[in-house]
Structures are given as C-alpha cells and as structure tokens.
Amino acid sequence: MCEFCLKHGEGKKWYLQAKNYSDELLSDMRRRRMIEEFFANPGRLTRGMEHLKRLDKAPNFIKGMIGRIITSRQKKTHFGQVVPIEEIEQIFGFVGSIVRVACICREVTLQKEKRYCYGVSMSPDGGQFTRILQGLDKSFLAGPDVSGMETLSKEEAISALRDHEREGLCHTVWTFQSPFIGGICNCDRSDCLAMRCTVTHSIPVMFRAEYVAEVDPDACLGCRECMRVCQFGAIVYSASNRKVTIDQKQCYGCGICRSVCKTKAIRLNDRNRVPAAANVW
C-alpha cells in the first residue's frame, strides 16, 4: 500500500474510495482557488520545467534537498498515482459523470490540443468541477463542443482509454488539494510534465501503481512489442533465450505492456507481494 492508501483510504486503495471524489470536498474555497489557478495559468508549468532543468545542474545534495521539498509540497496539493485500466474501470463504475478535456501538459509541451484528460465527478455533468472550469478562459480547452468539455458515457470513456493504451499512454489519477481526485490523465514520458519530473528528473510527483508486472517465459515469443510501449525502461530482452523479463525495481505497474502482448504473457502482481518492489514507490 502506498502512503495515500494508509492516509486517505483507511488501508484500502485510496483512489477507489468514492469520498475522495465528492463535491463536498470541492466546497473548500482553497481547493477551488487552486483548481482555477492550475487551469488558468498553464505558463506556470513551463516555468516549473525550466526550474527543473536548472536544478539538474546543481550539486546532488542541493538537488536532493529541493527535490524532497517539491515532492512533499506536491503530496499536499497535486499528486498522482499510476492506476491500471481495470481499476480505472472500477472508478468509472461509481462516479456520476466523466468529461474529457484537452491536456494542459500537451498544450505546454506540444502546443497542440490532445484530449487525453478526463474529469470525474460523483455528480452529473462533471459536477462543481465543470462549473469551476466553465468560469475560466477556455482557449486551451477548445474542442468539439462550446465549453471545450465532452461528456462521455462510461463505455465511451473506457474505450478511449483502451485506445490511449495502444498508443503507449499510462493511466494516472490526480489530486487537487489531496485527497480530492478530480482527474484521470494518460501520460507519456516525452510530453507529460509530471512524468518528466518523476522519471526524467527523479523528483517524484506521482506514486507507482499498487502492482508490478511479470512475464510468463513459456508464453513469451520475444517479439519485444512490450518494450516499445514501456515508458519506464522496465523490460529487459535476453538474446540468449530470446525472451523478455521485467526489472521489478523499474516497473511502475501501469500494465500498458499487456495491451500489446499477443500471447497474454504479462500479468500484474500485487506490489506488496513482490519483495524487490514492495517498498519502491
């Protein structure tokens, strides 16, 4: 269990607790202001990434100290966790509505609209979260409908997420003033700022999944399709036996590798039961 499960989930998976998606949490004015500022000012993300690049050149002890401060601050405000698609389906099963919006990270990194982000709410039509976004400048949310938000059925949303998996994108849940979860994103290492911060700059702003992948050597054909989609470099090919294995300390447990394996050779195991990865978050 990650620390949020203990702190916000009473020992169960915190992101599967309906209370962490409630509109009641959104009545907190501090949280509402944070959401407004987050979406109204994407340029802040660009400046954050420039600071990280400068930090990479600092001596290790300074980088480590500042990194710990950033991680600790983010855990309170905007922190994520990798979640496999089966559990995203469970989340879609209990929320009242799902709206799709343009990804703010891709707006910054690609300067393109990529509709990879999903707002979830216990209420219909995106609840108060949608009303907060509707009050903002929508220039970065331009999309097929006027508000920039598309309401999707649960079936449409899960089908879109399966398409994202085939693109190699990894599903993550995100807090806005923890523990309130307002969004599900589909991340990759090149364009997602949170993943860059966590993986490229080694300053975690998201937890790994509660799982770790394992390959059945008897079913593996050695095609290496799974290596192509793994964002975390966790899959190792052995030329001697022409099969792949998982580096359990590197694996984020996203399960994306499964979506491209024709022989279904990959499965996810509970992280707690994998000694090498149980305490790696």
Ligand code: SF4
């Ligand atoms: S995609 Fe499946 S069969 Fe191909 S290398 Fe990976 S585990 Fe083996």
Ligand code: SF4
């Ligand atoms: S090996 Fe681990 S990190 Fe890589 S795609 Fe599979 S589950 Fe995700």
